[in-house]
Amino acid sequence: MQFVLFRPIESLGRNTLYYLSDLGSMGLFLLQSLRGIFRTPFRFKALLKEIKIIGAQSFVVIFFTAAFTGMVLGVQGYYTLSKFGSEGLLGSAVALSLIRELGPVLTALMVTGRAGSAMCAELGIMRITQQVDALVCMSIDPYRFLVTPKFLATIIAVPLLTLMFDVVGIFGGYVSGVMLLGVNPGAFFSGMENSVVNKDINLGIIKSFVFAFIIVWICTGRGFLLLKGRAGFGAGSVSRATTQSVVLSSITVLLWDYIITAMLL
Amino acid sequence: MNKPIIQLVDVHKAFEAANGTVQEVLKGVNLDILPGMTTVIGGASGQGKSVAIKLILGLMKPDSGQILVKGRDVTVMDSEELREVRSTFGVVFQGVAPFDSMTIFENVALPLQENTKLSKNEIRQRVMDSLEQFGLKGHEDKYPAQLSGGMLKRVGLARALQLEPEVMLFDEPTTGLDPARSLEIYRLFHKIQREMGYTAVIVSHDIPKIFNLADQVVVMHEGKAKVFSSSEEIQWSKDPIIQDFVQLTMGHIYQSRLENE
Numbered sequence: 445m446q447f448v449l450f451r452p453i454e455s456l457g458r459n460t461l462y463y464l465s466d467l468g469s470m471g472l473f474l475l476q477s478l479r480g481i482f483r484t485p486f487r488f489k490a491l492l493k494e495i496k497i498i499g500a501q502s503f504v505v506i507f508f509t510a511a512f513t514g515m516v517l518g519v520q521g522y523y524t525l526s527k528f529g530s531e532g533l534l535g536s537a538v539a540l541s542l543i544r545e546l547g548p549v550l551t552a553l554m555v556t557g558r559a560g561s562a563m564c565a566e567l568g569i570m571r572i573t574q575q576v577d578a579l580v581c582m583s584i585d586p587y588r589f590l591v592t593p594k595f596l597a598t599i600i601a602v603p604l605l606t607l608m609f610d611v612v613g614i615f616g617g618y619v620s621g622v623m624l625l626g627v628n629p630g631a632f633f634s635g636m637e638n639s640v641v642n643k644d645i646n647l648g649i650i651k652s653f654v655f656a657f658i659i660v661w662i663c664t665g666r667g668f669l670l671l672k673g674r675a676g677f678g679a680g681s682v683s684r685a686t687t688q689s690v691v692l693s694s695i696t697v698l699l700w701d702y703i704i705t706a707m708l709l
Numbered sequence: 710m711n712k713p714i715i716q717l718v719d720v721h722k723a724f725e726a727a728n729g730t731v732q733e734v735l736k737g738v739n740l741d742i743l744p745g746m747t748t749v750i751g752g753a754s755g756q757g758k759s760v761a762i763k764l765i766l767g768l769m770k771p772d773s774g775q776i777l778v779k780g781r782d783v784t785v786m787d788s789e790e791l792r793e794v795r796s797t798f799g800v801v802f803q804g805v806a807p808f809d810s811m812t813i814f815e816n817v818a819l820p821l822q823e824n825t826k827l828s829k830n831e832i833r834q835r836v837m838d839s840l841e842q843f844g845l846k847g848h849e850d851k852y853p854a855q856l857s858g859g860m861l862k863r864v865g866l867a868r869a870l871q872l873e874p875e876v877m878l879f880d881e882p883t884t885g886l887d888p889a890r891s892l893e894i895y896r897l898f899h900k901i902q903r904e905m906g907y908t909a910v911i912v913s914h915d916i917p918k919i920f921n922l923a924d925q926v927v928v929m930h931e932g933k934a935k936v937f938s939s940s941e942e943i944q945w946s947k948d949p950i951i952q953d954f955v956q957l958t959m960g961h962i963y964q965s966r967l968e969n970e
Binding site: 573581 | 792
């Protein structure tokens with residue numbers, strides 16, 4: 445009887461310990477990966493390859509997401525603004541919502557889904573097939589070798605993708621608002637010019653850097669530390685860790701989006 | 710007598726399963742490995758053979774006990790010291806653990822690229838030479854998934870030997886290979902060992918086949934290591950567990966002996 449009563453407390457304790465130690469390993473993982481930047485030899489070729497995978501190859505996804513998001517904003521904005529007879533503000537409405545909010549967030553979510561999941565699965569498979577151990581046994585620092593290029597590449601690529609998202613999205617808004625719904629093109633662009641200030645663009649860029657950091661930390665960490673987590677063993681563990689990394693980084697991105705907006709607005 | 714290059718002193722290691730039960734795999738293992746010798750660690754599955762290898766490499770820490778490599782305890786080393794120790798080791802894992810997104814050439818060249826200051830041409834030359842030595846010439850541009858199991862083991866050997874290790878650790882060298890291929894791997898291993906003079910630790914469950922290679926045989930059972938210095942000693946053992954083990958594998962012993970006569 446007593447045993448049954450204590451069980452919830454036991455499991456609470458076990459879970460707390462697990463999450464604390466997990467957080468600790470993620471922290472150490474981050475430190476080791478950042479330290480890899482300063483270790484020689486620097487893997488410049490690997491960095492370029494990762495930028496290609498995470499950045500260049502994500503462009504198509506980002507392009508379509510941005511184009512349709514911009515177009516929807518154009519239509520929705522037109523519908524709302526026309527109620528007040530201020531369709532002329534459409535340009536600034538589209539641009540501000542893209543630059544401040546949707547650009548960084550949607551780019552981060554798309555990169556998480558496309559590249560973050562891939563990073564996690566790749567590192568997870570290398571972990572379960574002992575390739576990470578093999579590196580360690582060859583006295584090759586696995587953080588520097590595997591993780592650091594991904595860290596740098598994501599932090600370089602995501603802000604650039606965000607800027608592309610903004611441009612394509614604004615063009616999407618132009619297509620639906622100006623070309624299809626007949627808003628005055630001069631008003632569309634001059635409204636944008638008048639309302640978008642440096643602070644807005646900076647906010648977007650700061651967000652994209654923070655999001656890039658979150659994505660790469662969580663996704664590489666969940667993959668690299670696969671056997672330390674609760675994902676289990678074998679192929680199933682890789683799929684569970686990948687799902688977990690995508691869910692966790694998406695939620696964290698949205699949470700930090702709120703925090704940054706609230707702090708910097 | 711030579712000082713042991715690797716020493717396990719009263720090593721304990723337990724694992725906690727997901728349901729909270731604790732399984733003690735090593736219960737006070739003592740083992741000396743002398744330089745230049747070949748030690749074969751055998752025993753049924755799940756008796757902690759691979760765990761022993763991971764402990765020696767510092768990939769795992771024991772719950773208690775010491776693991777001395779050249780007299781220095783790896784269990785208390787920091788990561789830099791461990792790196793130094795590992796650089797004198799060559800390891801072939803059970804599944805070889807090839808880097809599967811790299812070609813065979815890149816796999817074998819990697820330790821040289823990362824740990825030496827050799828030029829590109831020198832590395833190319835050395836890797837091609839060793840691929841030829843291991844019968845892998847013409848396969849350098851293939852990927853690990855395109856090779857057979859036996860070839861992969863040879864890739865693992867070639868890769869592990871690039872930095873001219875003092876100690877070779879070989880985990881289940883013949884798992885998944887047919888008898889002819891297993892023999893081929895053992896012959897190759899022995900040949901290279903004579904050339905390079907490394908200390909070898911082989912974890913294997915088909916002990917009889919490598920009796921002729923081994924200077925000492927260690928049988929792991931119920932968390933303890935029983936050390937035998939020769940195949941005769943293991944056959945004459947009064948220990949019922951060892952007798953069982955010998956019974957199971959006897960036929961092979963005589964066959965391999967006949968082969969040599």
